[in-house]
Amino acid sequence: MEQVLINEDPLDAGALLSEFTNNFPAAGGIVNFSGQVRGENGQVKTLFLSRYEPLTTRHIEDAVDRTIRRFDLHGVCVRHRVGLMSAGETIVFCAAAAAHRRAAFDACDFLMDYLKTNAIFWKREDGLDGSKWIEPREQDYKDSQRWSPL
Amino acid sequence: MIEVEFCGRLSTPFNGVQMIDLPEGVKTVSDLRSHFERKFQTDALTHITIRAVVNESIVTDIHEVFDGDRIAFLPPVGGG
Numbered sequence: 070m071e072q073v074l075i076n077e078d079p080l081d082a083g084a085l086l087s088e089f090t091n092n093f094p095a096a097g098g099i100v101n102f103s104g105q106v107r108g109e110n111g112q113v114k115t116l117f118l119s120r121y122e123p124l125t126t127r128h129i130e131d132a133v134d135r136t137i138r139r140f141d142l143h144g145v146c147v148r149h150r151v152g153l154m155s156a157g158e159t160i161v162f163c164a165a166a167a168a169h170r171r172a173a174f175d176a177c178d179f180l181m182d183y184l185k186t187n188a189i190f191w192k193r194e195d196g197l198d199g200s201k202w203i204e205p206r207e208q209d210y211k212d213s214q215r216w217s218p219l
Numbered sequence: 220m221i222e223v224e225f226c227g228r229l230s231t232p233f234n235g236v237q238m239i240d241l242p243e244g245v246k247t248v249s250d251l252r253s254h255f256e257r258k259f260q261t262d263a264l265t266h267i268t269i270r271a272v273v274n275e276s277i278v279t280d281i282h283e284v285f286d287g288d289r290i291a292f293l294p295p296v297g298g299g
Binding site: 161185186187189192193 | 224226228230272275293295296297298
């Protein structure tokens with residue numbers, strides 16, 4: 070199971086969690102997060118996500134390596150979808166396995182903050198009022214600033 | 220030939236990915252920005268937040284460009 074995979078394939082969070090869990094039988098805690106495309110009460114019909122390879126995957130792999138060292142993890146899995154998605158579809162899956170629960174919780178939180186503000190993606194919402202490119206919210210930046218540099 | 224990719228919101232005004240001959244007189248990233256702005260009648264590339272990548276490295280505007288380079292212009296990321 071690759072640590073990082075980014076492509077246009079639909080994500081099955083349940084199946085990914087099952088596979089990830091089976092890979093780390095010695096872990097005491099496994100935490101996962103899956104994010105879905107928000108429909109914004111029908112205002113958003115589709116979300117288009119683009120990237121720039123090879124930088125996007127390489128930078129996420131670097132972030133995963135930092136996360137494993139920082140939280141002393143058994144393992145991490147990041148799956149991110151790109152391309153065109155509909156509201157309600159899974160866009161990201163992240164899982165962390167650690168000896169104890171706190172490290173696993175924190176690792177997922179840390180990685181998602183990275184993905185939301187620093188990962189090399191661009192998002193375009195297509196809705197009833199046309200299309201617009203969107204950037205991280207102020208809250209996303211505040212969340213990301215909670216983590217001290219190593 | 221050089222490959223120039225315009226990412227995110229830049230993809231629409233600059234037509235995504237282009238394979239072109241290195242334009243005459245273009246020696247640096249800064250020259251290339253000016254070339255495309257003249258060609259597409261926009262100042263969308265000169266904003267300080269638009270980063271340039273040459274052959275997988277983020278570079279400054281004085282970085283020289285050569286035939287065969289793979290170049291990209293990246294607007295601020297939107298996050299995942």
